Amino acid sequence: MIRRLHISNIRYFTSCQRISNQLRRNDEKLESPIELAKDSHFPFIKQNLYKKQPRQPTKKAPFLSELEDDPNHIYLTNWKKKLGQFVISTFNMDMDRTRSGPVAGGIYFAECKKQALYYPNEPLSNTAKFYYETLRLPQSFSQQVQIIILHYWILSVRMRCLPYKYSKLYQQKLVDRIFEDLNNRMTIELNIKSGRLLEGNLKDFHTQLLGCVLSYDEGLMTDDITLASALWRNIFNGNENVDVRHVEALLVYVRSQLYVLSKMTDRAFGFGKFKFVPPDQIVQPITKEQEEVIKQKTKEEFQDMTLPSQRSVLSMDE
Template sequence: MLSRMFSRTSRLRSLTRVSQISVRYKSDGISPRAIARRSSLPNIPNPDTPNKDIDPKNKLEKPEYETGGEVTMPGWKKSFGEALVSVFHIDMDQIRASSISGSKYYYMCKDQALQFKDDQLSESAVFWYNTLGLPRTFAQWYQITVLHVWMLFVRMRSMPFKVGKNYQQKLVDKLFKDIELRLSEEMNVLSGRIRDMYLKDFHSQMIGMVCAFDEGFASESDAYLAYAVWRNIFNGDKNVDIVKLEAVVRYVRMQLYVLDKISDRAFGFGDFEFVAPSETVDPLTAEEEHQLKLATKNKYEPMDRILPPSQRSKLSIDE
């Protein structure tokens, strides 16, 4: 994946495989998780921090719809679909948003802090709940998920307007469809009126978080971004460990750097993954950026000639 760009030990060797490129950002080579573990300050709960969870349970039972499974399509349906795309000149960059942004990218965002009863926490969830000491609540999962959704928003805004807007909309649609399902299936909120009330609250919270993160990202100082993280991830805890706050800011900057280096074509095809909290990134040199562009072209330019119409794209390979 393009999110794994130029590892410290084998940068040039990995250039030949675009799907496994690793990027490192920050010359000190210290991961966000390592930074967060440096502090010896005790985790003191703040009684003034509001409890924004809607359910007293800390861990959720894993529902049936989380089991996943591959979906196969008969050959004749594939052929028929390719013919429709070719005859009617369907814009596949718009169609692809559902499967890439509304499926892959959303599940990447929600899985960062997802946790179920009796299931082992993922590496990223360990960072958020164990290393940073955040509460294992539904509301906290939502806040972490929206943080990752916002980071993808930043990249989608730099795509062609209509395509980027569609990718953002599919991501938001999937987010709230999933929340509505979780409210009814996991939280046992059976009243449609009450679910709608919660959905409106979550939507308002998302708008506020996106605006706050945008302001922090656009500012010249990381202090504004840290303030947004403190309010929306650490819930304005007055006893927050500053070292842990720094770790999250570095984590965000690391992801945004990787997203900045990926082309529209690669990002539009889902060739991105979040860098793990245990990893670090260094800025790419001019030569490494050139090699990255060459590797991207070698992977995607043949698509315009040999692949079926459904796999073609007008998105830029260079930007």
């Protein structure tokens, strides 16, 4: 279900360095994405995207992540944990491969999903307010999908810098869980019972994902104008009346996430340590010395992880 893109680590980090340099040149004027978006005073012109009002959720589907919040989740007893460690050690299991499921399909899936998640008559999260109140995007299921795809792409840029055999696993696990969740939500929340309609929607979403990844990649490897154009077409639905300041705010948000990811080691990212930076926060560029301090702290953190299930070959230096 995933399209394989061959982008070298060197080109990726060169692009991230370009982002870093842009941030440094403007460090005296740094603003959070929310502050940037609020600078505008243009009148809002509502875009007419739908022939009829889009379906709204009538109930909640299971989140499909964060099992610790599930009262029916079974926790392992000490003897079962010890047995598991014994099995892993005896059969010399590749834990980086095994870990790709719970990390990419659990932690990072949850990060993608919750950014723009909303339910009628429930308060919006601060991040959801950024999309629906600050950027004035429509509250619809299809809009949520576009925002999920954007966050998937941000993560996939970093995933593609992992060793190849783990890179494709992390991407695949994340994509699989996203589409499993979309299917469940359309069935439960939107009450779509037609199998043909569900299949058609999923195919459309998959086509959108491939198109978005291609257009965002082009922007990442060329310039910010191209990336901003891709964000305008996909997130802002090609709205001719969109406030350019809003597009700029989202561009800065994306730049910030990529910059943070470029400073993470493979080991930290592979263990699910990344969280999206909220849009009300500013990402300050760090020096080489600060970057080395972060790497050293990462090494100290993982130094105490000696259980067989905590083994990893992922780098702590890059």
